[in-house]
Amino acid sequence: MTAVIVVESCFGSTRAAAQEIARGLQDAGVPARVLSPGQATGEALAGAGLVVLGAPTHNRGLPTTASLAKAAAAGGDDGAERAGGPAGRSMREWLATAPIPPQARVAAFDTVTGRSWLHGSAARQILKALGRRRAPMRSLVVTGTQGPLAHGEAQAARAWGAELARP
Numbered sequence: 095m096t097a098v099i100v101v102e103s104c105f106g107s108t109r110a111a112a113q114e115i116a117r118g119l120q121d122a123g124v125p126a127r128v129l130s131p132g133q134a135t136g137e138a139l140a141g142a143g144l145v146v147l148g149a150p151t152h153n154r155g156l157p158t159t160a161s162l163a164k165a166a167a168a169g170g171d172d173g174a175e176r177a178g179g180p181a182g183r184s185m186r187e188w189l190a191t192a193p194i195p196p197q198a199r200v201a202a203f204d205t206v207t208g209r210s211w212l213h214g215s216a217a218r219q220i221l222k223a224l225g226r227r228r229a230p231m232r233s234l235v236v237t238g239t240q241g242p243l244a245h246g247e248a249q250a251a252r253a254w255g256a257e258l259a260r261p
């Protein structure tokens with residue numbers, strides 16, 4: 095099995111979590127790649143047995159054009175991520191066509207500033223959009239809007255990656 099992690103990130107924390115999940119999968123012997131939504135074409139995902147989707151939680155759900163603009167104004171434009179061209183797509187846009195192979199397992203994660211219903215969850219919205227509400231899901235806590243991941247969350251992400259490697 096191979097795994098692909100598709101991640102959107104403004105300030106880098108969700109991307110850092112994605113890298114840890116990839117390390118956890120690799121620890122368990124599953125080759126894993128981290129791609130941006132713009133890179134995650136049908137061709138790039140072909141043959142993947144596991145697709146893990148991640149985004150920062152904005153306004154209790156998935157980032158919107160307006161919330162992304164707000165993050166960018168605060169310095170969170172994550173470099174090339176949305177700099178135009180094929181890489182310049184948000185998770186929300188990507189989900190509209192989501193070229194996930196039919197046989198692939200799906201999981202979703204997000205980053206939040208706290209783990210309560212008040213903070214919401216982009217991951218829940220991702221799974222809802224895909225009609226896969228029972229798929230594995232994780233929220234990883236950041237210390238503030240600009241991150242970084244809170245103490246212990248990188249390790250938690252890596253451990254979750256290893257868990258996902260087991261069907």
Ligand SMILES: Cc1cc2nc3c(=O)[nH]c(=O)nc-3n(C[C@H](O)[C@H](O)[C@H](O)COP(=O)(O)O)c2cc1C
Binds near residue numbers: 153155162205206
């Ligand atoms: C416009 C905006 C709205 C946000 N709304 C929420 C929210 O509703 N709940 C929450 O837990 N965090 C919220 N945050 C904080 C983000 O969760 C935090 O910026 C994100 O986890 C950092 O991930 P990133 O570095 O990958 O962008 C918000 C951040 C921004 C910029």
